[in-house]
Amino acid sequence: MLQLKKITKTYISGDEKVEALKGITLNFRESEFVSILGQSGCGKTTLLNIIGGLDRYTTGDLIINGKSTKKFKDRDWDAYRNYKVGFVFQSYNLIGHQTILSNVELALTIGGISKRERKQRAIKALEEVGLKEQIHKKPNQLSGGQMQRVAIARALVNNPDIILADEPTRST
Ligand SMILES: Nc1ncnc2c1ncn2[C@@H]1O[C@H](COP(=O)(O)OP(=O)(O)OP(=O)(O)O)[C@@H](O)[C@H]1O
Ligand SMILES: [Mg+2]
Numbered sequence: 657m658l659q660l661k662k663i664t665k666t667y668i669s670g671d672e673k674v675e676a677l678k679g680i681t682l683n684f685r686e687s688e689f690v691s692i693l694g695q696s697g698c699g700k701t702t703l704l705n706i707i708g709g710l711d712r713y714t715t716g717d718l719i720i721n722g723k724s725t726k727k728f729k730d731r732d733w734d735a736y737r738n739y740k741v742g743f744v745f746q747s748y749n750l751i752g753h754q755t756i757l758s759n760v761e762l763a764l765t766i767g768g769i770s771k772r773e774r775k776q777r778a779i780k781a782l783e784e785v786g787l788k789e790q791i792h793k794k795p796n797q798l799s800g801g802q803m804q805r806v807a808i809a810r811a812l813v814n815n816p817d818i819i820l821a822d823e824p825t826r827s828t
Contacts (some may be wrong), residue, residue, distance in 0.1 A: 657817065658684040658707065663716035665702050676702040679716070686817075701746060701822055708820045709737045738765040742811030744821035748803050750795040756782065756806045757791040763810040781809040 665677040676699045684690060692700050705711035706718065718725045720736065728736075750759050760778040769777075782791050785805040795803055811819055 657686050657721055659719040660707070661717045661719065663703075663706060663713045663718065665699070665706060665711070666714045677706070677713075704820050704822050707818075708741045708743050709733045710743070739814070740817045742814060742816040742819045744804075744807045744811045744819070746822040748795075748807040750803060750806060750810075752795055755792050755794055756787065756798070759795070759806060760810045760813050764813050766814055777813055778809075781813040782806070784812065785809045
């Protein structure tokens, strides 16, 4: 369902160039579980950001369900990100002043569902990661592992085709 063809990514800051990805070719099938390992700075987050549509590749092509993304507009990337991908970030990116229930509800980007259903789906996702009793707490009232699970619930709530997790098992 996803194909990377000779993907490169070059970051340019000032007159310094960093070649973070130097031609990655990879295929992902449906229902496949894939881990990417490598030392710090080798390009793992860069690769996930590109696969998740959060950042753009420099050259090559990312093929989604058989379709090239070379001509994707911002609008196409937005739709891809919102409907197809769930992301668990390296730093969970939870909103501190909102309850964890709201954090998960806010991630529900699927249109045309009622407020009531949004809440039900968010509660279900939190239940699935074992946080049913914590839904009214704020992120800073949780342990590291619990925060991580909120981030996972948030990635699952849209029922995406692709779930990307940056270092989901790192101990915090
Ligand atoms: N926005 C940026 N501008 C310039 N260089 C960057 C940028 N983001 C990352 N880099 C560089 O690209 C390379 C890959 O970074 P990346 O964050 O993908 O590594 P990583 O494998 O996720 O590392 P870690 O395991 O420490 O999270 C590094 O050399 C990093 O310094
Ligand atoms: Mg990283």
